[in-house]
Structures are given as structure tokens and as C-alpha cells.
Amino acid sequence: MNVLIMPDSFKGSLSAPEVAAAIQQGMEKVLPKAEFQLLPVGDGGEGTLDALISSLNLTTATAEVTGPFGEKVAMRYGFKESQAFFEMADLVGLPKISEEKRAPLQLQTKGLGELVIYLIQQGFTEIGIGVGGSASVDGGIGFAAGLGYRFLDEKGEELLPIGANLGKVVAVEKPQLELENVKIKIINDVQNPLCGEQGAAAVFGPQKGLKPEEIPLVDEALQSFYQQAESDILSLAGAGAGGGMAAGITAFAGGEIVSGIDYVLDLMDFDELVQNADLVIVGEGRMDQQSLSGKAPVGIARRVPAGIPVVAICGSVDKELTNTAEAGITAVFPIVSQPMDLSEAIANTEINLSRTAENIASLYHKLVEKF
Structure with missing residues (x-):
């Protein structure tokens, strides 16, 4: 049997x-x-990396990246042959942020983009990123900054890449990036769009710590930001995952949103x-x-x-x-x-x-x- x-x-x-x-x-x-x-198994949420490490017998390692409060932290990833995997929750997961420090518009996700650059430099050609279980709502602006993007305000000054500054962005400076030879998969278990009644702020914001009065303002800021950055993201199913992280990985790194459980099952x-x-x-x-x-x-x-x-x-x-x-x-x-x-x-x-x-x-x- x-x-x-x-x-x-x-x-x-x-x-x-x-x-x-x-x-x-x-x-x-x-x-x-x-x-x-x-x-x-995991479907993109917290614990997906642990499941993959166990089921696929992945090797684990760490890399130094920027943490949620601007400090340097060691972030882990798993790998096998040309594939590498990590999850957003290992950097800014709800269990990692104490209740008194939960401020979804202030947390930095720059380390996620930095880790992608590091993994590419190590020669990995497929990177799977679980985006569930996060404590941030930044629309992926922090991730993009980790790739080298710079976001400027109306005075031409660089903004700190956090959710609170999404609505202040008036110009974007793009880095020289070579992502043609890498596939980035966004391991996701929801179909929510970025904005609207079913969007990142309205549906997931309260559990991350957004106050009721902040929700419409954040939704408007996300809408404004992506009207400038890449308007197609606003109609993309699943873009609201991870506080809009799925939108950021798609827009700034050419990532592809995939069904979390189907992706994991295929790997197995x-x-x-x-x-x-x-x-x-x-x-x-x-x-x-x-x-x-x-x-x-x-x-x-x-x-x-x-x-x-x-x-x-x-x-x-x-x-x-x-x-x-x-x-x-x-x-x-x-x-x-x-x-x-x-x-x-x-x-x-x-x-x-x-x-x-x-x-x-x-x-x-x-x-x-x-x-």
C-alpha cells in the first residue's frame, strides 16, 4: 500500500x-x-520554502540583504541545480514583525530585489518567489529599488522605497538590467487584482495593519503609481498578492504569476x-x-x-x-x-x-x- x-x-x-x-x-x-x-507542500504563502526544501531535498544558503527596517539581515534561499527559491515572508512575514512594529506602509522590501540580483549573479536561471504571508503593502516599490530602480519626487529627490511614498513618485530611473536569461515565477495562491474592492489594500491591508481610513488612500496611491509605471498591471489577476508585490515583480522584473500549488506539484x-x-x-x-x-x-x-x-x-x-x-x-x-x-x-x-x-x-x- x-x-x-x-x-x-x-x-x-x-x-x-x-x-x-x-x-x-x-x-x-x-x-x-x-x-x-x-x-x-505550500502554495506561495508562509512555509512554502520549508515545504520545498523538504519535498525536493533542496540545499539551503543565505545572502545578506536589506531588512524591513533598513538593517542588514541574512535571508535564506533553497536551490537545486539551476533553480532557486525564496519567500517574501522570510523577510517581511507577519510572524517576523512584532505587533508594535507592524506598519505596512513603512516596511522595506528592498532585500527581495537584492536577493534576485544576487541569485542571478550566482548563475541561477529560474527563481521561484513565494509572495504570501507578508506584513507590507508597498506595491513592489521596495523590490524594484533592490533591482536598482530609483524613484523621484516632484523636486527630483530620491524617495525611500516604501508604501507610504507610492503616491509621491513622479519619475522613475531605470537601471541597466539583464534579465533575459532568467525566468522569475511568482508563486501565488490568490487571484486578487492590485486595486479596487478586491485589491491589495482593501482585502489584505487590514490583516497587515492598515487602518480603515488608510485603505482608500493606499488604493489610490497604488493606482496612481502603476498608471505611470505599467498600466497593464491594473487588470492583471493576482497582482494584489503580497501587498502588491506580485505587481512589482511582474512590472519591474518580468516575473510571471503562477498558480502556487500547481507550480509546486509540477516541481515534484x-x-x-x-x-x-x-x-x-x-x-x-x-x-x-x-x-x-x-x-x-x-x-x-x-x-x-x-x-x-x-x-x-x-x-x-x-x-x-x-x-x-x-x-x-x-x-x-x-x-x-x-x-x-x-x-x-x-x-x-x-x-x-x-x-x-x-x-x-x-x-x-x-x-x-x-x-
């Missing part, structure tokens, strides 16, 4: 590799002779691996209706051949979740067995995962025996 275990991270508790290990621990109590293949040669599977286990911290739009579990399920059951194990399941079978998921199991505080649930994630996985394995084993 061959079981593929392919969870996303359970944010706030366990990384995707840790979730996969806990699921295996529970299932092998009932299925000791089964072959378990642990392939933790998933379509070939799944042919020998008897059971596929997926999971994420919380499954709700938004999950059905293409988050990791559903993205995997849609590519599993008919006849192979796909079971989702989740931290919690929204009571209004429907149509999971239509998305290719055979059954969904929450791991919390009784009412408890969130802090208690997070503290017991590993135990609850293992127990739930053991029960699923028992049910599967009995059903297979019967038929």
Missing part, C-alpha cells in the same frame, strides 16, 4: 514537514507495512508520483469555502486520478463548507475532538493530528478488507 502525505502548514503551530510527520506517525500504527511518501513530478498511490492525504490549518478556490488541498485533489481517495485532515472545518466532493476531496476530518481554547488546540496540534490520522487509517483498513 502506498500513501502520499501532502499537507500544507498549520499556521501558528506546525510546519508542513512537521504536519506530514505527525500524520505518518498516526497512520503507521494501523498500517505498519504501508509505504509512506511525505511530500509537504506529482502527476507521475500519484499514479502508484492508493491513498492521498492532504491538509491545512483551516478549511473553508475559500479553500475550494484553489488552495493546496483542493489543488492537489483536482490532479489526483479518479478512483484514488483523497482525505483532508484540518485543524478546523468551517460549518458552511460544502461541495468538497465536487472538488475531488473524498472526506474532510477536523482534528479537534472537543471544545477547547485556541491556545490549547495549537499546543496539542501534533497529538490531535496523530490521533485523527490513526482513526482514518483504521477506517480505511477495514473498508479495504471488506471489499
